[in-house]
Amino acid sequence: MATPLVVSDVAKSxxxxxxxxxxLPVVAGVSFSIQAGECxxxxxxxxxxxxxxxxxxxxxxxxxxxxxxxxxxxxxxxLATASPRTVLAVRRQTIGYVSQFLxxxxxxxxxxxxxxxxxxxGEEREIAREKSRSLLAELNxxxxxxxxxxxxxxGGEQQRVNIARGFITEHPILLLDEPTxxxxxxNRDVVxxxxxxxxxxxxxLLGIFHDHDVREAVADRIIDVTAFAAGKIAA
Amino acid sequence: MTDEPLLRVSALSKFYGSxxxxxNVTFDLWPGEVLAVVGESGSGKTTLLNCLSTRLLPSSGTxxxxxxxxxxxxxxxxxxxxxxxxxxxxxxxxxxxxxxxLRMTVSxxxxxxxxxxxxxxxxxxxxxxxxxxxxxxxxxxxxRIDDExxxxxxxxxxxxxxxxxxxxxxxxxxxxxPTGGLDVSVQARLLDLLRGLVxxxxxxxxxxxxxxxxxxxxxxxxxxxxxxxxxxSGLTDRVLDDPRAPYTQLLxxxxxxx
Numbered sequence: 001m002a003t004p005l006v007v008s009d010v011a012k013s014x015x016x017x018x019x020x021x022x023x024l025p026v027v028a029g030v031s032f033s034i035q036a037g038e039c040x041x042x043x044x045x046x047x048x049x050x051x052x053x054x055x056x057x058x059x060x061x062x063x064x065x066x067x068x069x070x071x072x073x074x075x076x077x078x079l080a081t082a083s084p085r086t087v088l089a090v091r092r093q094t095i096g097y098v099s100q101f102l103x104x105x106x107x108x109x110x111x112x113x114x115x116x117x118x119x120x121x122g123e124e125r126e127i128a129r130e131k132s133r134s135l136l137a138e139l140n141x142x143x144x145x146x147x148x149x150x151x152x153x154x155g156g157e158q159q160r161v162n163i164a165r166g167f168i169t170e171h172p173i174l175l176l177d178e179p180t181x182x183x184x185x186x187n188r189d190v191v192x193x194x195x196x197x198x199x200x201x202x203x204x205l206l207g208i209f210h211d212h213d214v215r216e217a218v219a220d221r222i223i224d225v226t227a228f229a230a231g232k233i234a235a
Numbered sequence: 236m237t238d239e240p241l242l243r244v245s246a247l248s249k250f251y252g253s254x255x256x257x258x259n260v261t262f263d264l265w266p267g268e269v270l271a272v273v274g275e276s277g278s279g280k281t282t283l284l285n286c287l288s289t290r291l292l293p294s295s296g297t298x299x300x301x302x303x304x305x306x307x308x309x310x311x312x313x314x315x316x317x318x319x320x321x322x323x324x325x326x327x328x329x330x331x332x333x334x335x336x337l338r339m340t341v342s343x344x345x346x347x348x349x350x351x352x353x354x355x356x357x358x359x360x361x362x363x364x365x366x367x368x369x370x371x372x373x374x375x376x377x378x379r380i381d382d383e384x385x386x387x388x389x390x391x392x393x394x395x396x397x398x399x400x401x402x403x404x405x406x407x408x409x410x411x412x413p414t415g416g417l418d419v420s421v422q423a424r425l426l427d428l429l430r431g432l433v434x435x436x437x438x439x440x441x442x443x444x445x446x447x448x449x450x451x452x453x454x455x456x457x458x459x460x461x462x463x464x465x466x467x468s469g470l471t472d473r474v475l476d477d478p479r480a481p482y483t484q485l486l487x488x489x490x491x492x493x
Contacts (some may be wrong), residue, residue, distance in 0.1 A: 106426065
């Protein structure tokens with residue numbers, strides 16, 4: 001089986017045109033790959049560029065240099081240069097993403113926020129909702145909240161909606177940006193179990209976990225992001 | 236999913252004398268895709284929209300549209316009658332001011348029904364039933380069907396305009412600041428409604444807006460215009476979260492945080 005995700009020599013910087021074009025290098029020479037059924041964790045202090053790497057892998061940040069090769073639709077695609085339309089297809093079918101914060105849409109219920117990625121993949125709405133219910137129950141989100149839009153939920157409640165939304169589909173690659181940051185111990189354990197289930201199903205996972213216990217529980221391997229510090233690699 | 240775009244635009248320019256309306260705009264639009272065109276007033280976004288919807292003829296460049304039979308037709312080579320037919324059936328145009336897109340002195344039901352009659356529907360009962368269905372989809376009570384839009388609030392008028400445009404099952408809808416001039420709460424409701432309709436019906440849409448939040452909520456792709464030119468384009472979340480052009484950075488950094 002081919003490797004689902006191969007990152008080679010990726011570099012990223014921000015140019016701040018409003019501040020006299022000052023250039024902020026973020027990372028350079030980022031190279032690693034993720035195997036199916038493995039959970040790799042990006043390690044390093046805040047500001048090392050962990051989130052930026054995840055965002056590049058999701059097409060949310062542009063890539064200055066290098067390649068991000070993804071196995072998609074029986075072929076290989078370089079996400080660093082893919083068209084917006086291809087990136088959207090990759091997000092629909094291949095790469096799932098649990099962001100740190102939920103971006104809420106007015107008037108859409110938590111149940112439908114979670115069901116949406118499945119519906120986008122062509123699942124019937126009722127089946128998607130059924131799966132959404134069981135995930136929300138598993139994550140201990142009180143049933144009385146399911147029909148409400150998550151805008152007014154607490155941080156932990158929103159995070160669980162976000163997690164359910166990311167885990168509902170069977171994307172072969174899943175990116176996790178601190179999914180357990182605002183969860184209590186009981187729900188952290190649920191997320192650890194969900195990640196274990198994804199691994200068993202052959203999903204390639206890449207995550208950021210500041211919580212030491214969670215990292216211990218899920219990580220097969222730590223990728224040290226400080227090795228990719230921009231400027232460190234002089235070549 | 237089809238592998239051909241619905242609309243192909245190449246090097247489109249419109250000059251008003253020596254002034255630039257829009258210059259050298261090129262993009263493809265696929266079925267089911269929502270493209271936001273953002274920029275401040277005077278950036279050429281409305282000129283572009285008017286050229287694409289053939290309300291204006293460009294000075295140069297081409298735009299071809301894939302008709303229902305699968306054939307691409309060059310928009311600016313069609314006869315006026317063909318263009319008008321397209322406009323009435325396969326396209327919709329949602330104006331910023333509902334009064335520009337509605338007939339204010341005929342009933343709400345007739346406003347919706349008129350588009351159906353334009354595509355050949357003649358059965359009164361059927362037309363009325365479809366009108367009632369569409370009014371309910373845009374959350375207008377059935378008992379308002381015989382009222383004139385003059386008696387409607389701004390938000391209701393906008394929803395009626397949307398119903399009037401979507402009733403014929405268009406494949407491409409142009410929107411010019413669809414939420415401009417509405418209260419924030421009314422805006423949210425309208426955006427949610429538009430989002431749902433666009434997803435359910437698989438519409439392609441080109442939405443002109445100066446409101447980046449509207450662009451984020453409605454569109455998958457975005458073009459940023461300044462002085463008639465496209466300065467940046469790409470996935471909506473990419474452009475907003477990692478803006479690269481100086482002007483886009485200025486726009487994004489100017490958003491007020493609530």
